[in-house]
Each structure stands twice: as structure tokens, then as C-alpha cells.
Amino acid sequence: MKKLIIIPAYNEEMNIVRVVNEIREKYSQYDYVVVNDGSKDNTAKVCIDHGFELINLPVNLGLAGAFQTGLKYAYIKGYDYAIQFDADGQHKTEYIDVILDEIEKGYDIVIGSRFVSKKKPFSLRMLGSNIISVAMKITTGKTIKDPTSGMRMFNKQMIEEFALNMNYGPEPDTISYLIKQGATISEVQVEMDERLEGESYLNFSRSMLYMLRMLISILFIQSFRKRK
Amino acid sequence: MSFAFRIILILASLMTTLYIVRKIRYSKLQIEYAIFWIILSFLLILISIFPVLVTIPTNIIGMQAPVNFVFLVIIFILLIKAFMQTIEHSQLENKLNDLAQKIAIDEKISRDRQKDMETADSIEKMENEGKVK
Structure with missing residues (x-):
């Protein structure tokens, strides 16, 4: 079974070396690829200097475009499983195997979830996460406890579907759509670290826009999307 | 506003929404861009069904029509x-x-x-x- 770790990176020169070195040392049975999303800092140079596997996008495509690049690569190279792994050090490598064990039971997508056996802490961000969960429950009937988790593994069929189609961003609305289309999804408990370096992409107004987008998308748009 | 005109407005806004939804259904546009059009077409339907949504602010501002x-x-x-x-x-x-x-x-x-x-x-x-x- 060929397994690929996709690491989308935008302005992550501070974190990328630590993250990739850990994967290279402890998880050499997995292939990995860093997708540099047209970073303005030295992310690409740092990767090349360290001899990392790198796909270097010449322009910034955003997370969805960068991650799709990784999946396209996985699709062309014939990988069986691909996992999205954040370059900022929030995701912990020890959970990759746990997620792989779960997807090998035959699921299409497995989410590394912070809240399977643990309770959600109370904060504004978690309120947003809860609202998205409720919207997904209403439209799909299935409970996803951590819909915004970025740590997701996809099987071969999903890799192909994500790689070749429009509107397959790695976001909760796509997950919601796929559940409706009959994809099987499971969650396993993981822990995540707080960011060590760099700034989070989501500030308050961006978060509000994100919520609006997700809610309209999950509650309305995804219900009449046609699968190709 | 005449009754016939209101019916036309409601039908037109419904058909606009339907047209936009159809295009989204066949993945002709990205969801990010679709959001704006969805909201706008809902707004049109809302205004055509409840014209009072327009008349109240018109009176407040003091516009004529x-x-x-x-x-x-x-x-x-x-x-x-x-x-x-x-x-x-x-x-x-x-x-x-x-x-x-x-x-x-x-x-x-x-x-x-x-x-x-x-x-x-x-x-x-x-x-x-x-x-x-």
C-alpha cells in the first residue's frame, strides 16, 4: 500500500524543517511531499536546501488549490492513501498510524478529530465548530464531532475525485456533500498542538466570513449539487 | 404596485434563483462565488414577496418612491x-x-x-x- 503525506505550506519557513524532519525520521515508511503554495518567505529555499520532496507552486492558490495539487500528484503516482498534514506543527505525527489503521477498515475518509472521546472546550472558535456540526447533522443525519480538523486521510477513490473535480476543497462542506453521496467517514481521537510559530490565517472577520460561507454551502448549496 | 406587477416580480426573482441554482448544480462556478449570488437572489425574492421591506426604509430616509x-x-x-x-x-x-x-x-x-x-x-x-x- 502506497501512502502519501501531503504537507501544504504557505509562509512556513519557521516550522517546515521541524515537521518534515520528524516525518522523515519516524515515518520513513510513508512518502511525503511539501506543496509550497507560492510562499512569500523562504519556504521553498529551505525545502530545497534540506533536500525535501517539494512541489513548488509559482503562484499562490490558497489551501484548497495547494492541497489539490498534492492529491493530483498522489493520483498520478497511484497512491492508495493520502493524508493532509499541516506544516505549522499543529498536527502530531504519532496519530498518522492510528488514522491509517482506521481507513484500512474500509472507510473513504478518516478525520483526525480532537473531540471523539474528549469534550469540546468552550470558546468562540468551538462555538463555530459546533454550529457547523449541527448544520451537517441537519443535512446529512450524521454527526461529525470535529468538522474543521485539517487532519484527514483519503482513500484511492477519494484521491481521484478530489484531484479531478472543482469545488472539492478540504473543508467541512465537501465532507457534508460526500456523506450525502454515500461516502463512509470515520473519526479517530487525536491531539493537536497550539501553533508554535507564525500567525493563524483566521482572524475575526475572516472567521465570520468562513462561517457564513460554510453554513450557506452546507445547508443550501450542497443539497442540490450534482455528482459527476 | 399592481397585483400583476407583483406576480411578475416574484416569478422573475424565483426564476433568477432557479437559474443560479441550476448553474451551481452542474458545477459551473465555484462555491465561493456562488455565495454572493445566492444571497442576492434570496434578497430579490424577499423584496418581491414583502415589498414593505422596501417601503419602510424609503419612508425613513424620506425618498419619494x-x-x-x-x-x-x-x-x-x-x-x-x-x-x-x-x-x-x-x-x-x-x-x-x-x-x-x-x-x-x-x-x-x-x-x-x-x-x-x-x-x-x-x-x-x-x-x-x-x-x-
Whole structure:
């Protein structure tokens, strides 16, 4: 079974070396690829200097475009499983195997979830996460406890579907759509670290826009999307 | 407003929404962009069914006719949308330039490299032939 770790990176020169070195040392049975999303800092140079596997996008495509690049690569190279792994050090490598064990039971997508056996802490961000969960429950009937988790593994069929189609961003609305289309999804408990370096992409107004987008998308748009 | 006119407004806004939804259904546009049109078409339906949503603010502002208020608001929304699209357009063109330039420069570099290799090869060949003689 060929397994690929996709690491989308935008302005992550501070974190990328630590993250990739850990994967290279402890998880050499997995292939990995860093997708540099047209970073303005030295992310690409740092990767090349360290001899990392790198796909270097010449322009910034955003997370969805960068991650799709990784999946396209996985699709062309014939990988069986691909996992999205954040370059900022929030995701912990020890959970990759746990997620792989779960997807090998035959699921299409497995989410590394912070809240399977643990309770959600109370904060504004978690309120947003809860609202998205409720919207997904209403439209799909299935409970996803951590819909915004970025740590997701996809099987071969999903890799192909994500790689070749429009509107397959790695976001909760796509997950919601796929559940409706009959994809099987499971969650396993993981822990995540707080960011060590760099700034989070989501500030308050961006978060509000994100919520609006997700809610309209999950509650309305995804219900009449046609699968190709 | 006459009853017939209201029916026409409601039908037109419903058909607009239906048209937009159909295009989204067949993945003709990205969800990010669809959101704006969904909200706008809902707004149209809402206004056509409940015209009081327009008459109240018209009276508050002191405009003469509700239709003026509708024109003003819709034109303003479209103006802002047009400007935002100009920004997106510029950014896209910029990215396209970057891509075309990158491809062209990469191709030039790889051709240069090949030429260098060919000259190196022929020099080596000449040297070898010289040795043989």
C-alpha cells in the first residue's frame, strides 16, 4: 500500500524543517511531499536546501488549490492513501498510524478529530465548530464531532475525485456533500498542538466570513449539487 | 404596485434563483462565488414577496418612491461587486503573467542547460578523437 503525506505550506519557513524532519525520521515508511503554495518567505529555499520532496507552486492558490495539487500528484503516482498534514506543527505525527489503521477498515475518509472521546472546550472558535456540526447533522443525519480538523486521510477513490473535480476543497462542506453521496467517514481521537510559530490565517472577520460561507454551502448549496 | 406587477416580480426573482441554482448544480462556478449570488437572489425574492421591506426604509430616509430606493441599493451593490471583480480580475491577470513568465524562463534555462551539455559532449568527443589520432 502506497501512502502519501501531503504537507501544504504557505509562509512556513519557521516550522517546515521541524515537521518534515520528524516525518522523515519516524515515518520513513510513508512518502511525503511539501506543496509550497507560492510562499512569500523562504519556504521553498529551505525545502530545497534540506533536500525535501517539494512541489513548488509559482503562484499562490490558497489551501484548497495547494492541497489539490498534492492529491493530483498522489493520483498520478497511484497512491492508495493520502493524508493532509499541516506544516505549522499543529498536527502530531504519532496519530498518522492510528488514522491509517482506521481507513484500512474500509472507510473513504478518516478525520483526525480532537473531540471523539474528549469534550469540546468552550470558546468562540468551538462555538463555530459546533454550529457547523449541527448544520451537517441537519443535512446529512450524521454527526461529525470535529468538522474543521485539517487532519484527514483519503482513500484511492477519494484521491481521484478530489484531484479531478472543482469545488472539492478540504473543508467541512465537501465532507457534508460526500456523506450525502454515500461516502463512509470515520473519526479517530487525536491531539493537536497550539501553533508554535507564525500567525493563524483566521482572524475575526475572516472567521465570520468562513462561517457564513460554510453554513450557506452546507445547508443550501450542497443539497442540490450534482455528482459527476 | 399592481397585483400583476407583483406576480411578475416574484416569478422573475424565483426564476433568477432557479437559474443560479441550476448553474451551481452542474458545477459551473465555484462555491465561493456562488455565495454572493445566492444571497442576492434570496434578497430579490424577499423584496418581491414583502415589498414593505422596501417601503419602510424609503419612508425613513424620506425618498419619494420605493422604486428609487430599490434602484439606489441594487445599483450600489452591483457597483461594489463590479469593483471587487476588477480587483479579482487584476489579481488573476497578474497570476497568469507570473505563470507564463515562469514557464518561458524555465524553458529557456532548460534549453541553455541542454546546449551547454551538447557543447561539453562535442568538446569531449573532439578531445577523444584527437587522442585516437
